Amino acid sequence: MVLYNPKDWWRLIFAFHKSDTFRRTFPGIVGVAIYTGLINYLEKEVLQVEFANTLNIHSLVGFVLSLLLVFRTNSAYERWWEGRKIWGSFVNNSRNLALKIDAIITNQNVKTIFSILISNYILASKDHLQNKANSQLLRTSEKYPSEYYASFKHLPNVVAKAMYREVQELKENGSLTDEQLLYLNLELKSFTDNIGACERIKKTPIPFSYNIFIKKVIFLYVFTMPIGFVQTFDYWAMPIVALIFYIFSSIELIAEEIEDPFGDDANDLPINDIYQTIKANVTEILE
Template structure:
């Protein structure tokens, strides 16, 4: 995720980072520019087509409808991005709450505090890797019986770590270190981990319906590549920058929507999951000190 100052207008206007839509769309913009230039030349200097009355009327109406579709598309994608951020905020809060409660319930300097520090941190690490399709046990920390062999031959690593947390909680209850009332208090945070993971998987595995996505792209293509018909008659060679600018605006909005509809990746506009996980691990280390 790119960190920036939203009030620095001039820097943002003239800043073109590697994920900026301008750079990604530049080859297509040059193609649209060349296409419009050829059409302008043929109309203005070669064929001189019969003038069309109100040549911009159709594109004005279609452009309005297309703008509404893009607004809906962007809002839908942003809702997914913001829901993902709220879910990871819940991960952060519940991890801290669970650590605070365990620290209060368990005896001072008890070895299970270190176990939970590692397991809770591992859970968030595993969820992040799982959502990025990059599950790797080597990214985890190991402690006591929950060593590397405990995670072997398990594809869904968050579930395996969740199982380890429940096993440790159950063992503490059997040893009399946690009473039924304390188990009930811990249950909210423990359940929330799986609920949050399921919500993240729902976002990741349920993209915008393909028919809607394809329709918008087709409409943008048809709209832009028929624009010269009316705009060249009205604006002559000035149609070249006008059509290119309209293409950049519409295609750029669609590209932004595509990027933020899956907020768990590593693109500049995705959530800063690496930072979130690192901060939570630091919090856990402070809370569950032996």
């Protein structure tokens, strides 16, 4: 995620970050401008055709396309914001579980095990959502060595299983009462609820037909626009059509990027930083 000062207008206007849509669409912008110039030459110099009221149709279609893109962007941002709320819940629940364990349990070895497991769960969830699951990155202990995590299909579940096992052992040896077990269960359950909610976002993209329809409409809108625009604007239609292509394609690119907010793109959620925050907080509380 890119960190920036939203009040620094001039720097933001003239900055060209590697994720900026202008960089990504620049070849297309140049291509559209050249295409518009070619259409102008053919209409004015070769075919010598004239059209009347050529802007009306594109004005109407542009209004409809704008509504579609607004809905598309809002849907993508809603997924991004829901993902941020879920990871905020990860932060709160990790702290709450660590604080409760610290208050209830007196055995420092048990506290250390929970510190390791809570941090491991967040790391496993982060890597799982980024398709980078690697058990070798998890912290190990004598009770849960690397071999425990080696054979897995869903790494967060393996870590959650260990936390539930620890709680059950504490209950069986009398270190937890029934009330305290219920007291801890809320946070334990929330971990699985959160990863399930993230998976729902990640594995449920915008419907294919809707996605491809918008791209087709943008393509048809932009590549038919020069036919009429050159009659009114002559060669000035080249920067005008290129600008419109940049605006519409950029909106679609931004929506594509933020609809899956758990990756490594510049506009994705800072889940790496969130993991480091959780790890530091839990370690401070329990170790």
